[in-house]
Amino acid sequence: MAGTGLFERRVVISGVGQSAIGRQVDRSGFQLTIDAILAAVADAGLTVDDIDGLAMFPGGGAANLPGYANGNLYEVQDALRITTTWRQGIVEGMSLPFYGPAMAVATGQARHAVIWRTVKEGSAARGAGGRLAYGSIKPVAEGPLAWLLPVGMLSPVCQVAPYATRYMHEYGVTREQLGWIPVTQRAHAALNPDAVYTKPLLLDDYLAARMISSPISLYDCDVPCDGATALVVSAAETAADLRAPVRIEAMAGVVDGRPSWEQWEDMGRVGYAAAAAMWARTALRPGDVDVAELYDGFTIECVWWLEAMGFCGTGEAGAFVEGGTRIGLGGSLPLNTWGGQLSGGRLHAAFGHTAEAVRQLRGEAGGRQVTGAEVAAVTNVGGFEAGAALLTRW
Amino acid sequence: MDATVGIPPAVTEETAPFWDAAAAGRLVVERCAACGAESFPPRGMCRSCRGRTMAWIEVSGPGHVYSYTVNYQRWLADLPVPYAIVLVEFPGHPGVRVAGRLRGCPPEEAAIGLVVDVGFEPGPGGFAIPSFTAAR
Numbered sequence: 248m249a250g251t252g253l254f255e256r257r258v259v260i261s262g263v264g265q266s267a268i269g270r271q272v273d274r275s276g277f278q279l280t281i282d283a284i285l286a287a288v289a290d291a292g293l294t295v296d297d298i299d300g301l302a303m304f305p306g307g308g309a310a311n312l313p314g315y316a317n318g319n320l321y322e323v324q325d326a327l328r329i330t331t332t333w334r335q336g337i338v339e340g341m342s343l344p345f346y347g348p349a350m351a352v353a354t355g356q357a358r359h360a361v362i363w364r365t366v367k368e369g370s371a372a373r374g375a376g377g378r379l380a381y382g383s384i385k386p387v388a389e390g391p392l393a394w395l396l397p398v399g400m401l402s403p404v405c406q407v408a409p410y411a412t413r414y415m416h417e418y419g420v421t422r423e424q425l426g427w428i429p430v431t432q433r434a435h436a437a438l439n440p441d442a443v444y445t446k447p448l449l450l451d452d453y454l455a456a457r458m459i460s461s462p463i464s465l466y467d468c469d470v471p472c473d474g475a476t477a478l479v480v481s482a483a484e485t486a487a488d489l490r491a492p493v494r495i496e497a498m499a500g501v502v503d504g505r506p507s508w509e510q511w512e513d514m515g516r517v518g519y520a521a522a523a524a525m526w527a528r529t530a531l532r533p534g535d536v537d538v539a540e541l542y543d544g545f546t547i548e549c550v551w552w553l554e555a556m557g558f559c560g561t562g563e564a565g566a567f568v569e570g571g572t573r574i575g576l577g578g579s580l581p582l583n584t585w586g587g588q589l590s591g592g593r594l595h596a597a598f599g600h601t602a603e604a605v606r607q608l609r610g611e612a613g614g615r616q617v618t619g620a621e622v623a624a625v626t627n628v629g630g631f632e633a634g635a636a637l638l639t640r641w
Numbered sequence: 642m643d644a645t646v647g648i649p650p651a652v653t654e655e656t657a658p659f660w661d662a663a664a665a666g667r668l669v670v671e672r673c674a675a676c677g678a679e680s681f682p683p684r685g686m687c688r689s690c691r692g693r694t695m696a697w698i699e700v701s702g703p704g705h706v707y708s709y710t711v712n713y714q715r716w717l718a719d720l721p722v723p724y725a726i727v728l729v730e731f732p733g734h735p736g737v738r739v740a741g742r743l744r745g746c747p748p749e750e751a752a753i754g755l756v757v758d759v760g761f762e763p764g765p766g767g768f769a770i771p772s773f774t775a776a777r
Binding site for chain 1: 768
Protein backbone atom coordinates (compact mmCIF):
# COMPACT_ATOMS: atom_id res chain seq x y z
CA MET A 248 0.00 0.00 0.00
CA ALA A 249 2.99 2.27 0.46
CA GLY A 250 3.34 4.98 -2.16
CA THR A 251 1.09 7.30 -4.08
CA GLY A 252 -2.67 7.13 -3.92
CA LEU A 253 -2.86 7.42 -0.15
CA PHE A 254 -5.39 10.05 0.78
CA GLU A 255 -3.11 11.58 3.37
CA ARG A 256 -0.62 12.45 0.59
CA ARG A 257 -3.20 14.81 -0.92
CA VAL A 258 -3.16 17.04 2.15
CA VAL A 259 -0.63 18.93 4.25
CA ILE A 260 -0.55 20.37 7.72
CA SER A 261 -0.20 24.04 6.89
CA GLY A 262 -0.55 25.84 10.20
CA VAL A 263 -0.20 25.41 13.95
CA GLY A 264 -1.17 27.98 16.55
CA GLN A 265 -1.46 28.10 20.29
CA SER A 266 -2.89 30.45 22.86
CA ALA A 267 -1.08 31.32 26.05
CA ILE A 268 -0.48 28.05 27.95
CA GLY A 269 -0.17 27.73 31.71
CA ARG A 270 -1.39 26.18 34.90
CA GLN A 271 -3.89 29.02 35.01
CA VAL A 272 -4.58 31.44 32.15
CA ASP A 273 -7.14 34.07 33.11
CA ARG A 274 -9.01 34.17 29.82
CA SER A 275 -12.10 32.22 28.85
CA GLY A 276 -11.75 28.99 26.93
CA PHE A 277 -13.54 30.67 24.04
CA GLN A 278 -10.95 33.46 23.84
CA LEU A 279 -8.12 30.92 24.06
CA THR A 280 -9.76 29.04 21.17
CA ILE A 281 -9.95 32.16 19.02
CA ASP A 282 -6.34 33.06 19.90
CA ALA A 283 -5.14 29.64 18.75
CA ILE A 284 -7.19 29.62 15.54
CA LEU A 285 -6.03 33.09 14.48
CA ALA A 286 -2.43 32.13 15.23
CA ALA A 287 -2.71 28.89 13.24
CA VAL A 288 -4.29 30.60 10.22
CA ALA A 289 -1.59 33.27 10.19
CA ASP A 290 1.08 30.60 10.65
CA ALA A 291 -0.24 28.84 7.56
CA GLY A 292 0.09 32.03 5.51
CA LEU A 293 -3.68 32.17 5.07
CA THR A 294 -6.44 34.55 6.12
CA VAL A 295 -9.55 33.67 8.08
CA ASP A 296 -11.61 33.97 4.89
CA ASP A 297 -9.66 31.04 3.42
CA ILE A 298 -10.97 28.68 6.12
CA ASP A 299 -13.92 26.57 4.96
CA GLY A 300 -13.74 23.63 7.38
CA LEU A 301 -14.06 23.67 11.17
CA ALA A 302 -13.66 20.79 13.58
CA MET A 303 -13.00 20.29 17.23
CA PHE A 304 -12.19 17.53 19.67
CA PRO A 305 -14.14 16.70 21.71
CA GLY A 306 -17.42 17.66 20.11
CA GLY A 307 -20.89 17.83 21.54
CA GLY A 308 -19.87 19.51 24.77
CA ALA A 309 -18.43 16.18 25.90
CA ALA A 310 -16.86 16.53 29.31
CA ASN A 311 -15.51 13.91 31.64
CA LEU A 312 -13.51 16.26 33.80
CA PRO A 313 -14.02 19.84 34.92
CA GLY A 314 -12.40 22.11 32.32
CA TYR A 315 -12.31 19.31 29.71
CA ALA A 316 -15.08 20.47 27.38
CA ASN A 317 -14.27 22.34 24.23
CA GLY A 318 -17.01 24.94 23.72
CA ASN A 319 -19.37 25.20 20.80
CA LEU A 320 -18.30 24.99 17.16
CA TYR A 321 -21.09 27.21 15.88
CA GLU A 322 -20.20 30.05 18.24
CA VAL A 323 -16.64 29.89 16.95
CA GLN A 324 -17.83 29.94 13.34
CA ASP A 325 -20.06 32.90 14.19
CA ALA A 326 -17.19 34.81 15.77
CA LEU A 327 -14.93 34.13 12.78
CA ARG A 328 -17.72 35.17 10.38
CA ILE A 329 -16.88 32.52 7.79
CA THR A 330 -18.77 30.08 5.60
CA THR A 331 -17.97 26.41 6.12
CA THR A 332 -18.51 23.51 3.74
CA TRP A 333 -17.44 20.93 6.34
CA ARG A 334 -17.83 20.73 10.13
CA GLN A 335 -17.14 18.01 12.63
CA GLY A 336 -17.28 17.56 16.38
CA ILE A 337 -15.47 14.38 17.23
CA VAL A 338 -15.57 12.19 20.30
CA GLU A 339 -15.22 8.58 19.20
CA GLY A 340 -12.72 8.00 16.43
CA MET A 341 -10.29 10.80 17.26
CA SER A 342 -7.28 8.65 16.55
CA LEU A 343 -5.17 11.64 15.47
CA PRO A 344 -6.00 15.37 15.55
CA PHE A 345 -5.56 15.78 11.79
CA TYR A 346 -7.25 12.53 10.72
CA GLY A 347 -10.78 13.87 10.24
CA PRO A 348 -9.70 17.14 8.60
CA ALA A 349 -7.38 15.19 6.27
CA MET A 350 -10.30 13.02 5.13
CA ALA A 351 -12.44 16.10 4.54
CA VAL A 352 -9.78 17.95 2.58
CA ALA A 353 -8.66 14.89 0.60
CA THR A 354 -12.26 14.31 -0.54
CA GLY A 355 -12.79 17.95 -1.50
CA GLN A 356 -15.23 18.83 1.24
CA ALA A 357 -12.97 21.66 2.35
CA ARG A 358 -9.71 23.21 1.16
CA HIS A 359 -8.43 24.61 4.44
CA ALA A 360 -9.83 22.99 7.58
CA VAL A 361 -9.09 24.06 11.15
CA ILE A 362 -9.32 21.70 14.11
CA TRP A 363 -8.79 22.77 17.70
CA ARG A 364 -8.57 21.50 21.26
CA THR A 365 -9.04 23.85 24.18
CA VAL A 366 -8.56 22.89 27.83
CA LYS A 367 -9.22 24.78 31.04
CA GLU A 368 -8.35 21.84 33.28
CA GLY A 369 -5.70 23.77 35.17
CA SER A 370 -8.11 26.45 36.33
CA ALA A 371 -10.78 23.85 37.01
CA ALA A 372 -8.50 21.78 39.24
CA ARG A 373 -7.37 24.90 41.08
CA GLY A 374 -10.95 26.03 41.59
CA ALA A 375 -11.95 22.66 42.98
CA GLY A 376 -8.97 22.44 45.33
CA GLY A 377 -7.46 19.51 43.41
CA ARG A 378 -7.85 17.22 40.46
CA LEU A 379 -11.30 15.63 40.59
CA ALA A 380 -12.64 12.21 39.70
CA TYR A 381 -13.06 11.46 36.02
CA GLY A 382 -16.84 11.16 36.05
CA SER A 383 -17.58 13.54 38.89
CA ILE A 384 -19.47 16.01 36.72
CA LYS A 385 -22.18 13.39 36.18
CA PRO A 386 -24.30 11.76 38.89
CA VAL A 387 -23.84 8.22 37.57
CA ALA A 388 -21.18 6.33 35.62
CA GLU A 389 -22.32 5.50 32.10
CA GLY A 390 -21.03 3.12 29.43
CA PRO A 391 -17.60 1.62 30.07
CA LEU A 392 -17.21 3.85 33.14
CA ALA A 393 -20.00 1.90 34.86
CA TRP A 394 -17.46 -0.87 35.55
CA LEU A 395 -14.67 1.49 36.63
CA LEU A 396 -15.91 4.40 38.73
CA PRO A 397 -18.17 2.49 41.17
CA VAL A 398 -15.32 0.22 42.30
CA GLY A 399 -12.99 3.17 42.83
CA MET A 400 -11.13 3.50 39.51
CA LEU A 401 -12.02 7.16 39.69
CA SER A 402 -9.40 8.68 37.43
CA PRO A 403 -7.52 7.90 34.24
CA VAL A 404 -4.57 7.35 36.59
CA CYS A 405 -6.31 4.40 38.28
CA GLN A 406 -7.49 3.12 34.90
CA VAL A 407 -4.04 3.12 33.29
CA ALA A 408 -2.08 2.08 36.39
CA PRO A 409 -2.82 -1.67 36.01
CA TYR A 410 -1.20 -1.52 32.56
CA ALA A 411 1.99 -0.22 34.13
CA THR A 412 1.80 -2.82 36.90
CA ARG A 413 1.42 -5.62 34.37
CA TYR A 414 4.07 -4.28 32.00
CA MET A 415 6.68 -3.91 34.73
CA HIS A 416 5.84 -7.38 36.05
CA GLU A 417 6.12 -9.11 32.67
CA TYR A 418 9.29 -7.46 31.49
CA GLY A 419 11.11 -6.69 34.74
CA VAL A 420 11.21 -2.97 33.98
CA THR A 421 11.72 -0.64 36.95
CA ARG A 422 10.61 2.85 37.98
CA GLU A 423 14.31 3.74 38.13
CA GLN A 424 14.44 3.11 34.37
CA LEU A 425 11.11 4.60 33.32
CA GLY A 426 11.73 7.75 35.37
CA TRP A 427 14.15 8.84 32.68
CA ILE A 428 11.18 9.64 30.43
CA PRO A 429 9.75 12.45 32.63
CA VAL A 430 13.27 13.53 33.67
CA THR A 431 14.46 13.87 30.06
CA GLN A 432 11.28 15.52 28.90
CA ARG A 433 11.63 18.10 31.68
CA ALA A 434 15.06 18.99 30.31
CA HIS A 435 13.41 19.52 26.92
CA ALA A 436 10.69 21.66 28.49
CA ALA A 437 13.36 23.98 29.85
CA LEU A 438 14.03 24.91 26.21
CA ASN A 439 10.35 25.55 25.46
CA PRO A 440 9.19 29.03 26.55
CA ASP A 441 5.55 27.84 26.45
CA ALA A 442 6.05 24.80 28.71
CA VAL A 443 4.22 24.70 32.05
CA TYR A 444 7.10 23.21 34.09
CA THR A 445 10.68 24.09 33.24
CA LYS A 446 12.59 23.66 36.51
CA PRO A 447 15.02 20.72 36.33
CA LEU A 448 13.62 17.38 37.52
CA LEU A 449 16.10 14.85 38.89
CA LEU A 450 15.60 11.10 38.96
CA ASP A 451 15.69 11.29 42.77
CA ASP A 452 12.87 13.86 42.69
CA TYR A 453 10.88 11.49 40.50
CA LEU A 454 11.44 8.51 42.79
CA ALA A 455 10.63 10.52 45.93
CA ALA A 456 7.37 11.95 44.58
CA ARG A 457 4.13 10.80 46.11
CA MET A 458 2.36 7.80 44.66
CA ILE A 459 -0.95 8.60 42.97
CA SER A 460 -2.12 5.14 41.92
CA SER A 461 0.68 2.61 42.03
CA PRO A 462 3.01 2.31 40.20
CA ILE A 463 2.11 5.72 38.74
CA SER A 464 3.54 8.56 40.79
CA LEU A 465 3.16 12.32 40.50
CA TYR A 466 5.65 12.93 37.70
CA ASP A 467 4.27 10.05 35.63
CA CYS A 468 1.09 12.11 35.19
CA ASP A 469 0.59 14.90 32.69
CA VAL A 470 -0.02 18.41 33.98
CA PRO A 471 -3.57 19.78 33.88
CA CYS A 472 -3.35 23.19 32.25
CA ASP A 473 -5.18 25.94 30.40
CA GLY A 474 -4.52 26.44 26.72
CA ALA A 475 -5.69 25.96 23.16
CA THR A 476 -4.04 24.43 20.13
CA ALA A 477 -5.31 24.78 16.56
CA LEU A 478 -4.09 23.04 13.41
CA VAL A 479 -4.80 23.91 9.78
CA VAL A 480 -5.01 21.07 7.26
CA SER A 481 -4.88 22.18 3.61
CA ALA A 482 -5.10 20.63 0.18
CA ALA A 483 -1.60 19.81 -1.07
CA GLU A 484 -2.39 21.57 -4.35
CA THR A 485 -2.53 24.88 -2.44
CA ALA A 486 1.08 24.50 -1.27
CA ALA A 487 2.26 27.52 -3.27
CA ASP A 488 -0.07 29.70 -1.17
CA LEU A 489 1.22 28.32 2.13
CA ARG A 490 4.07 29.62 4.26
CA ALA A 491 5.57 26.33 5.46
CA PRO A 492 3.53 23.17 4.87
CA VAL A 493 4.43 19.77 6.28
CA ARG A 494 3.59 16.47 4.61
CA ILE A 495 1.63 13.60 6.12
CA GLU A 496 3.66 10.59 4.98
CA ALA A 497 1.34 8.00 6.51
CA MET A 498 -1.25 7.68 9.24
CA ALA A 499 -3.54 5.05 10.70
CA GLY A 500 -5.97 4.63 13.56
CA VAL A 501 -6.78 1.09 14.68
CA VAL A 502 -8.59 -0.21 17.76
CA ASP A 503 -8.02 -3.95 17.84
CA GLY A 504 -8.30 -5.11 21.45
CA ARG A 505 -11.33 -4.75 23.72
CA PRO A 506 -11.89 -0.99 23.85
CA SER A 507 -12.35 -0.43 27.57
CA TRP A 508 -9.57 0.28 30.03
CA GLU A 509 -10.04 -2.74 32.29
CA GLN A 510 -10.80 -5.30 29.55
CA TRP A 511 -7.81 -4.77 27.23
CA GLU A 512 -6.48 -8.31 26.82
CA ASP A 513 -2.71 -7.83 26.95
CA MET A 514 -1.84 -4.87 29.15
CA GLY A 515 1.85 -5.27 28.36
CA ARG A 516 1.33 -4.45 24.68
CA VAL A 517 -0.71 -1.50 23.41
CA GLY A 518 -0.82 0.35 20.09
CA TYR A 519 0.74 -2.36 17.95
CA ALA A 520 -2.12 -2.60 15.44
CA ALA A 521 -2.18 1.14 14.80
CA ALA A 522 1.59 1.24 14.41
CA ALA A 523 1.61 -1.75 12.04
CA ALA A 524 -1.14 -0.26 9.88
CA MET A 525 0.78 3.01 9.70
CA TRP A 526 4.09 1.36 8.75
CA ALA A 527 2.26 -0.57 5.99
CA ARG A 528 1.52 2.76 4.31
CA THR A 529 5.10 3.96 3.98
CA ALA A 530 8.50 2.79 2.83
CA LEU A 531 10.11 4.64 5.74
CA ARG A 532 11.26 2.55 8.72
CA PRO A 533 11.65 3.29 12.43
CA GLY A 534 15.33 4.07 11.88
CA ASP A 535 14.36 6.92 9.56
CA VAL A 536 12.54 8.83 12.31
CA ASP A 537 14.48 11.89 13.50
CA VAL A 538 12.18 13.04 16.29
CA ALA A 539 9.34 11.29 18.18
CA GLU A 540 6.33 13.10 19.64
CA LEU A 541 4.65 10.18 21.42
CA TYR A 542 1.50 10.56 23.48
CA ASP A 543 2.32 10.85 27.15
CA GLY A 544 -0.78 11.27 29.24
CA PHE A 545 1.29 9.02 31.49
CA THR A 546 4.86 7.77 31.27
CA ILE A 547 3.62 4.25 30.48
CA GLU A 548 1.84 5.49 27.35
CA CYS A 549 5.20 6.63 25.99
CA VAL A 550 6.51 3.16 26.73
CA TRP A 551 3.69 1.57 24.73
CA TRP A 552 4.50 3.69 21.70
CA LEU A 553 8.28 3.31 21.88
CA GLU A 554 7.72 -0.44 21.62
CA ALA A 555 4.66 -0.59 19.35
CA MET A 556 6.32 1.72 16.82
CA GLY A 557 9.40 -0.48 16.77
CA PHE A 558 11.84 2.07 18.15
CA CYS A 559 12.84 -0.71 20.53
CA GLY A 560 11.67 -4.26 21.13
CA THR A 561 8.81 -5.35 23.36
CA GLY A 562 9.88 -5.06 26.99
CA GLU A 563 13.01 -3.14 26.04
CA ALA A 564 11.84 0.43 26.67
CA GLY A 565 13.36 0.51 30.17
CA ALA A 566 16.84 -0.15 28.84
CA PHE A 567 16.18 2.13 25.86
CA VAL A 568 15.34 5.21 27.94
CA GLU A 569 17.70 4.56 30.87
CA GLY A 570 20.15 7.41 31.32
CA GLY A 571 18.18 9.59 28.91
CA THR A 572 20.89 9.61 26.25
CA ARG A 573 18.96 8.02 23.38
CA ILE A 574 15.80 10.06 23.99
CA GLY A 575 17.59 13.35 24.69
CA LEU A 576 18.06 16.13 22.16
CA GLY A 577 21.40 14.82 20.96
CA GLY A 578 20.26 11.19 20.96
CA SER A 579 19.16 8.81 18.26
CA LEU A 580 15.46 9.39 19.02
CA PRO A 581 14.75 12.75 20.70
CA LEU A 582 11.45 12.21 22.55
CA ASN A 583 8.76 14.80 23.20
CA THR A 584 11.05 17.72 22.51
CA TRP A 585 8.51 20.29 23.78
CA GLY A 586 8.40 18.59 27.18
CA GLY A 587 5.40 16.49 26.29
CA GLN A 588 2.22 16.63 28.30
CA LEU A 589 4.25 15.59 31.37
CA SER A 590 5.99 18.98 31.49
CA GLY A 591 4.70 21.03 28.56
CA GLY A 592 1.09 20.68 29.68
CA ARG A 593 -1.90 18.44 29.06
CA LEU A 594 -2.99 20.04 25.80
CA HIS A 595 -4.52 16.61 25.16
CA ALA A 596 -5.13 14.25 22.27
CA ALA A 597 -1.73 14.82 20.63
CA PHE A 598 -2.49 18.42 19.65
CA GLY A 599 0.63 19.62 21.44
CA HIS A 600 2.61 16.72 19.97
CA THR A 601 1.47 17.57 16.44
CA ALA A 602 2.27 21.26 16.86
CA GLU A 603 5.78 20.37 17.99
CA ALA A 604 6.33 17.89 15.15
CA VAL A 605 5.40 20.58 12.62
CA ARG A 606 7.77 23.10 14.23
CA GLN A 607 10.61 20.59 14.28
CA LEU A 608 10.16 19.71 10.59
CA ARG A 609 10.14 23.39 9.65
CA GLY A 610 13.27 24.11 11.68
CA GLU A 611 11.28 26.49 13.88
CA ALA A 612 11.72 24.78 17.25
CA GLY A 613 14.21 27.31 18.65
CA GLY A 614 16.64 26.10 21.29
CA ARG A 615 15.20 22.58 21.22
CA GLN A 616 15.51 22.15 17.44
CA VAL A 617 16.66 18.69 16.36
CA THR A 618 19.28 19.33 13.71
CA GLY A 619 18.17 18.31 10.25
CA ALA A 620 14.84 16.83 11.36
CA GLU A 621 13.11 15.42 8.27
CA VAL A 622 10.82 12.72 9.67
CA ALA A 623 8.70 13.04 12.81
CA ALA A 624 6.52 10.41 14.47
CA VAL A 625 3.27 11.46 16.16
CA THR A 626 1.10 9.06 18.16
CA ASN A 627 -2.05 9.43 20.21
CA VAL A 628 -3.43 7.60 23.25
CA GLY A 629 -3.08 3.83 22.82
CA GLY A 630 -5.84 1.54 23.99
CA PHE A 631 -9.35 2.97 23.75
CA GLU A 632 -8.24 4.99 20.74
CA ALA A 633 -4.94 4.68 18.96
CA GLY A 634 -3.39 6.68 16.15
CA ALA A 635 0.07 6.75 14.63
CA ALA A 636 1.52 8.97 11.92
CA LEU A 637 4.71 10.08 10.27
CA LEU A 638 5.05 13.69 9.22
CA THR A 639 7.83 14.74 6.86
CA ARG A 640 9.49 17.95 5.76
CA TRP A 641 8.02 19.58 2.66
CA MET B 642 -12.23 0.51 54.37
CA ASP B 643 -15.50 2.18 53.46
CA ALA B 644 -16.17 1.90 49.70
CA THR B 645 -19.46 3.78 49.64
CA VAL B 646 -17.97 7.16 48.71
CA GLY B 647 -17.97 7.30 44.94
CA ILE B 648 -20.03 7.34 41.78
CA PRO B 649 -22.75 4.71 41.26
CA PRO B 650 -23.29 2.91 37.96
CA ALA B 651 -25.97 3.82 35.45
CA VAL B 652 -28.04 0.64 35.15
CA THR B 653 -29.21 -0.49 31.71
CA GLU B 654 -31.38 -3.37 30.49
CA GLU B 655 -28.19 -5.27 29.78
CA THR B 656 -26.58 -4.66 33.16
CA ALA B 657 -29.53 -4.76 35.58
CA PRO B 658 -29.29 -8.54 36.19
CA PHE B 659 -25.62 -8.16 37.12
CA TRP B 660 -26.34 -5.50 39.75
CA ASP B 661 -29.37 -7.39 41.05
CA ALA B 662 -27.26 -10.51 41.53
CA ALA B 663 -24.48 -8.42 43.11
CA ALA B 664 -26.96 -7.19 45.71
CA ALA B 665 -27.55 -10.85 46.56
CA GLY B 666 -23.83 -11.52 46.79
CA ARG B 667 -23.56 -13.43 43.53
CA LEU B 668 -21.22 -12.67 40.60
CA VAL B 669 -22.99 -13.46 37.32
CA VAL B 670 -21.87 -13.24 33.71
CA GLU B 671 -23.52 -14.01 30.39
CA ARG B 672 -23.23 -17.46 28.82
CA CYS B 673 -24.13 -18.06 25.19
CA ALA B 674 -26.93 -20.58 24.67
CA ALA B 675 -25.51 -21.50 21.26
CA CYS B 676 -21.78 -21.96 21.84
CA GLY B 677 -21.36 -21.81 25.61
CA ALA B 678 -18.82 -18.98 25.59
CA GLU B 679 -18.96 -16.55 28.49
CA SER B 680 -18.93 -12.77 28.13
CA PHE B 681 -18.47 -9.86 30.46
CA PRO B 682 -19.49 -7.04 30.71
CA PRO B 683 -23.00 -8.04 29.54
CA ARG B 684 -23.92 -6.95 26.02
CA GLY B 685 -26.77 -9.32 25.18
CA MET B 686 -24.53 -10.69 22.45
CA CYS B 687 -21.95 -13.45 22.47
CA ARG B 688 -18.44 -12.12 21.91
CA SER B 689 -17.44 -15.54 20.53
CA CYS B 690 -20.15 -16.56 18.03
CA ARG B 691 -22.27 -13.35 18.00
CA GLY B 692 -25.28 -15.33 19.17
CA ARG B 693 -28.08 -13.26 20.66
CA THR B 694 -29.47 -15.71 23.21
CA MET B 695 -27.62 -15.31 26.47
CA ALA B 696 -28.27 -16.81 29.88
CA TRP B 697 -26.78 -15.80 33.23
CA ILE B 698 -24.42 -18.11 35.10
CA GLU B 699 -22.71 -17.64 38.43
CA VAL B 700 -18.95 -17.38 38.75
CA SER B 701 -18.04 -18.63 42.18
CA GLY B 702 -14.26 -18.37 41.97
CA PRO B 703 -11.59 -18.52 43.11
CA GLY B 704 -9.94 -16.15 40.66
CA HIS B 705 -6.46 -14.80 40.21
CA VAL B 706 -5.28 -11.23 39.94
CA TYR B 707 -4.28 -10.26 36.40
CA SER B 708 -3.17 -6.79 37.47
CA TYR B 709 -3.83 -4.21 40.15
CA THR B 710 -3.21 -0.73 41.47
CA VAL B 711 -3.22 0.84 44.91
CA ASN B 712 -4.92 4.22 44.80
CA TYR B 713 -3.60 6.88 47.19
CA GLN B 714 -5.23 9.98 45.70
CA ARG B 715 -8.40 11.49 47.16
CA TRP B 716 -10.36 12.02 43.93
CA LEU B 717 -13.55 12.90 45.80
CA ALA B 718 -14.05 14.70 49.08
CA ASP B 719 -14.05 12.22 51.98
CA LEU B 720 -12.84 9.34 49.78
CA PRO B 721 -11.05 6.93 52.15
CA VAL B 722 -7.59 6.02 50.84
CA PRO B 723 -5.49 4.02 50.17
CA TYR B 724 -7.28 1.07 48.65
CA ALA B 725 -6.37 -1.67 46.20
CA ILE B 726 -8.16 -2.29 42.91
CA VAL B 727 -7.71 -5.72 41.35
CA LEU B 728 -8.54 -7.05 37.89
CA VAL B 729 -9.54 -10.66 38.41
CA GLU B 730 -9.70 -13.52 35.91
CA PHE B 731 -11.11 -16.98 36.49
CA PRO B 732 -9.41 -20.18 35.27
CA GLY B 733 -12.71 -21.89 34.43
CA HIS B 734 -14.20 -18.85 32.75
CA PRO B 735 -12.12 -17.66 29.80
CA GLY B 736 -13.16 -14.24 28.55
CA VAL B 737 -14.26 -13.00 31.95
CA ARG B 738 -12.30 -10.29 33.76
CA VAL B 739 -13.87 -8.31 36.60
CA ALA B 740 -12.55 -5.17 38.29
CA GLY B 741 -13.18 -4.79 41.98
CA ARG B 742 -11.78 -3.82 45.33
CA LEU B 743 -9.46 -6.01 47.38
CA ARG B 744 -10.44 -6.07 51.05
CA GLY B 745 -9.46 -7.90 54.20
CA CYS B 746 -5.73 -7.26 53.87
CA PRO B 747 -3.44 -4.24 53.60
CA PRO B 748 -3.69 -2.85 50.04
CA GLU B 749 0.06 -3.31 49.59
CA GLU B 750 -0.51 -7.09 49.64
CA ALA B 751 -2.13 -6.91 46.21
CA ALA B 752 -0.03 -8.87 43.72
CA ILE B 753 -0.26 -10.32 40.25
CA GLY B 754 -1.26 -13.96 40.54
CA LEU B 755 -2.80 -13.53 44.00
CA VAL B 756 -5.62 -16.06 44.39
CA VAL B 757 -8.84 -14.39 45.52
CA ASP B 758 -12.35 -15.37 46.51
CA VAL B 759 -15.39 -13.64 45.02
CA GLY B 760 -17.27 -11.23 47.21
CA PHE B 761 -19.07 -7.92 47.34
CA GLU B 762 -19.27 -4.94 49.66
CA PRO B 763 -21.46 -1.86 49.91
CA GLY B 764 -20.49 0.65 47.23
CA PRO B 765 -21.72 4.04 46.04
CA GLY B 766 -25.44 4.73 45.77
CA GLY B 767 -26.49 1.62 47.63
CA PHE B 768 -25.03 -0.71 45.00
CA ALA B 769 -23.02 -3.77 45.99
CA ILE B 770 -19.67 -3.69 44.20
CA PRO B 771 -17.28 -6.55 43.49
CA SER B 772 -14.83 -6.82 46.35
CA PHE B 773 -12.41 -9.73 46.50
CA THR B 774 -10.56 -11.27 49.42
CA ALA B 775 -7.27 -13.13 49.41
CA ALA B 776 -8.01 -16.88 49.48
CA ARG B 777 -6.75 -18.48 52.66
